[in-house]
Amino acid sequence: MTSSILLRALCLAAFAAACAAPVHATSSASSASSAGSASSGSVSDSIGASSNSSGGERKVAAGDYRVIDLAQAPAKADTTRLTLRAVAADAAGAAREFTLDVPNRALAERGLGKGELVRVNERAYGFEFAHADTRRAFFLALQDDWYRDLASRKVTI
Structure with missing residues (x-):
């Protein structure tokens, strides 16, 4: 196992552990724990160029x-396209202007409307999209290689 794959596995394990634990809103909360209820998708499938860009x-x-x-x-199906500037x-x-395709389940708890602000944080794994007022993540756009590493695989024993 290469060190790159091992590092990703450790990061994903830490992310999974953070998602399983209760999330507390503090300024020192990690991006992984604050994104516990966020949906995710790949950058190439989720982020596109705006027609105005x-x-x-x-x-x-x-x-x-x-x-x-x-x-x-x-x-x-069941996906909302946001145009963000x-x-x-x-x-x-x-x-800067781009489109973001977000599964509707990511916006089920709290939707977005025209004029609202979205905070984008660049992370090692891709981009975190959060409500600007609460900084609570609702969607993670993962770099394609990270997204592929998360895919379920059948294990034969």
Whole structure:
């Protein structure tokens, strides 16, 4: 087992343990424990370029984003497509904008509406999306290799 796979396994085990434990809202809570009820998906399946973004690049970075549109995600049952625009402009003076496809179950406890703020935190495993006011995560967009490592596999003994 390579050290990379071992490190991922340890991180995933810590994440699973944090999810099983009760979550307490404190400023020192780890991202894993604060994301205990969050859904997850892969970056490539969840994050897309907005029709208004230049060059079709994925322009996701840590920061606060405003929900500018919500709609049913095309060809994805039980999934909401959020269009998010950065509150702060980038170095070139442009506002980052992208779409995020979120399973409806991730928004069941607390939905989002136009104008609300979403906090994006960049993590080693991908991106954490949280309600800006409470900083409670509702969705994790995992780097594709991390997402593949989480897939269930049949074990033969």
